[in-house]
Amino acid sequence: MNEYRIKSIVKSLANINSANFFHDICLSLSKAINADFVYIASLDDNDTLATTIALASQGKIIENISYSLPNTPCEQIVNSLICTHRCNIQQRYPNDARLIDMSIEGYVGVPLKNVEGNIAAILVALFQEPISNTNEIETLFLLFSGFIERELHKKSYSEKLELTNTIIENSHEAILITDAHTRIIHTNKAFSKITGYHIDEVTGETPKFFQSGHHDKHFYQKMWSQLKRRGHWQGEIWNKRKSGEIYPEWLSISTIYNKVNQVTHYVSFFSDITQQNKDKSKIKRQYYFDSLTKLANKKMLFQQVDQAIKQNCQEPQNIQSLCGLLVMDLDLFKHINNTYGHAFGDKLLRLVANRLKSLIRATDTVARTSGDSFALFIKNLPDEQGAQRIAENIKKSFSDPFHLDGITTSCSLSIGIALFPHDEKNAAGLFKKAEQAMFDAKDNGRNSFRFFTSNMEESAARILKVKSELEEAINSNKLDVVFQPIISLKTQLCTKFEALVRWNNNGTWVSPTDFIPIAEHFNLIDKIGDIVLKKSCQVLKTLKNAGFTDIIFNINRSIYEFPIDEANNNLWLNVIEASGLSPSDICFELTESVLAPENGNNISLLKSIQDAGCKIALDDFGTGYSSLSYLRRFSIDILKIDRSFIKEMTMVKDDKTLVTAIITMAKALGIAVVAEGVEKKEEVEILTELGCDFIQGYYFSKPLPVQALEIFLKKFSFTHPLT
Known part of the structure; x- marks a missing residue:
């Protein structure tokens, strides 16, 4: 080379x-x-x-x-x-x-x-x-x-x-590195952002520099003990910023060793969890407390009751203290809500909550358990009469009216009382029996209280029997759907039908007013709604195939049938499309409660199905100022005037005035109007004169079974009703 x-x-x-x-x-x-x-x-x-x-x-x-x-x-x-x-x-x-x-x-x-x-x-x-x-x-x-x-x-x-x-420098987590003697040798930008200190201000210091005084020496001893044993520690710690503010951080410390297993450095990663803690606290409040009244909710109530019962059960039976659970329901609150509107009703519920809080001891728990229902858990009652005196005191307090927004309104309570250990030994059972007693008080004239008795369980047993038979009917597809015609006053043709569920229980027709509340109470209503929707879509597809292409079906949906999770918002549309129909073939009828502000996903779902082509009808309109607020908040396609106004329209001037106002307002907003419960020719003539768009009622037809629909459509005459 x-x-x-x-x-x-x-x-x-x-x-x-x-x-x-x-x-x-x-x-x-x-x-x-x-x-x-x-x-x-x-x-x-x-x-x-x-x-x-x-x-x-x-x-x-x-x-x-x-x-x-x-x-x-x-x-x-x-x-x-x-x-x-x-x-x-x-x-x-x-x-x-x-x-x-x-x-x-x-x-x-x-x-x-x-x-x-x-x-x-x-x-x-x-x-x-x-x-x-x-x-x-x-x-x-x-x-x-x-x-x-x-x-x-x-x-x-x-x-x-x-x-x-x-x-390291671009990490969102703060990083702090020390030598083996815990002297700080390096930090990153996130460290400075969180603590307020520049690296030059802390180099050579130890992490004690940031201590807030929030933790005692045992906390740090335990931390260092784990670091020495495991080489790692993590947890929540409160430190102090340069500004002096004490804040929580999630800290993770790792020990770095050399080849001969000697400690050379400690590396700490931490993040400011102030907001996370606030979020956790907010979630806890939302989970355990009622957002409207700030009272404990049903979950918190049950937790408090079970905890007290557990403590009691640890004591000898002869010295266990008596506890009482009072379940209270506001009498005629729905009427107040419908008269003055939901906003007024919400304010009234807050006043009710405040009045109840003013009547209890610090050791008692008052909760809002549902819309207009409250509960009070009392520990260490001297005797059964002690619970009675409290119920009487509440009843007396609520004899005083409430003054709100220039309106004076009375609001009484129906109260049910169950006692531990006499009636039940767990929160759910105690609540159930107090609720049964409350329903008994309500059935016996309201504004009263009842102690639970074993006889009340017979009523509960009847309800459970209906619930069981209804479940069997749902699972065996034994529910029927009938269809009531809706007539256009403009074309004088039948253009719509409202789908209505019917139940023949072993040869006996059960009224929807009897089984629907039970279905709602036991979370069966969504299954019933699915059956009605699927059967209605099948029937409508058959009608369209027979040449009745312009027919629309109205399907009722209650607040209990709406999915909580937005991920399920397409379920209704999927059923419609799977049946070979267009979303524009279906109109969903809703009550006002569905549109309440607290039901956020309901609005999202309705906008979604409305964008797809479905129509939205507001049922039982005209029963309160709240209806008007919903028209401002959500784009309704159709209003259905409550049958109570139509029934009295020919005799009561105020009712006719209200119907006139509703129709006029709806026209101004571009909303169609359906009048329900039309039974007389005179009512048809008045509604036609007022410019109502559609009518529904026994004047033209009662609800029809599936097999009668085609015949009705072929033979229908506006001037010569078939009924």
Whole structure:
């Protein structure tokens, strides 16, 4: 080998700047071996693509390139120590277009390994003339490949170090690093953002610098004990910012050891969890407290009752204290709500809550358990008369009227009382029996209280029997759907039907007013609603196939049938479309409670199905100011005037005035109007004169079974009703 070549390269390497090492080594090698091209290229993870780090040609560095390794001489380097072709390289690799473009005749390449010993790069020399001294070039490449590998290792380490530093500095979590003596040596930007301290202000300090005084010495002793035993600790800790503010953080500390298992550093990661704690507190409040009245909710009540019962049961039976649960329901609250509106009703509920709170001791629990129902749990009653005195005191207090928004209204309570340990020994059972007693008080004239008795369970048993039979009817598909015609006053044609559920229980028709409340109470109403929707869609599809293409079906939906999760908002549309119908073939009838502000997903679902083409009708309209607020908040397509106004319209002037006002207002808002409960020709004439759009009632037809629909549509005459 020509020693001059080696000396010239070594001499040039002595003056190489580390930043330009790869450029300089390629230039030196190309000059020493008279190569037309010399380059160093890194390989991808799959060893299929090479990208040059430095590329020298004719004494200068040129732009880097990337190329595919398969079917090239470089592919051989990955599998061997060195690859040399003195001449005719193009003939050996005819698919390597780069060799042809660069007019290459000779080739020398060696692999370059990373720290793990895997081939990660290659050193290549290309010659446009046949190579005369391949052995010398191979020796030279093998000799200097070690230098290049070391620089590649340094480059890789530097890149990893830079990446690590970038990750640390840009982490959203604060990072604090100390030495083995817990002196701070490094922090990141997130640390400064959270604590308010710059790194210069804390370098050399220990984490005690941030202590807030919130924790005692045992807390820190336990922390360090775990760090020493496990090398890790994490948990919530309260520290102090530069501003003096004490705040919570979630802290994770890890111990760093050297090769001989000596502690060298401690690394802490932490984040400010002030907002998370607020969110947790908010979630807890939402989970355990009523958002309207701020009272405990049913979950919290049950928790308090069960806890008190558990404590009592740990005592000998002869010294267990008497506890009472009072379940209270506001009398005629629905009437107040309908008269003055939901906003007024909500304010009244707050006043009721405040009055109840003013009557209890600090050890008692008062809760709102549902819309207009409350409960009071009393511990350590002296005797049964103690519960009676409390009920009488509540009754007396509620004899005073409430004054709200310039309105004076009376609001009495029906109260049911159950006692521990006499009646039940768990919260759910105690509540159930107190509720049964409350229903008994309500059935016996309201504004009274009743203690639970075993006779009340007979009524509960009857309800459970109906519930069981209703479940069987649902599961066996024994519920029927009938359809009441809705007539257009403009076209004098039947254009719609309202679908209504009916139940024949072993030969006896059960009124919907009897079984629907039970279905709602036991969460069966959504299954009934699904049955009605599916059967109605099947019937409507049959009618359309028979040529009645303009018919629309109205389907009732109660508040209990709306999905809580938005992910289920397409279920109704899926049923409609699976039946081969368009969403525009269906109108959903709702009551006002569905649109209440607290029922957020209901509005989202309604907008979704309305956007798809369904119509929305507001049922029983005209029973309160709240209806008007809903018209402002949500785009209703149809109003259905409550039958009570239609019934009295021909005799009571105020009712006719109200009907007139509703129709006029609806027209101004572009909303269609359906009058329910129309039974007389005189009512039809008045509604026609007032400009009502549709009428529904026994004047034209009672609800019809499926098999009667086609006959009705074919024979219907506006001037000669079939009824």
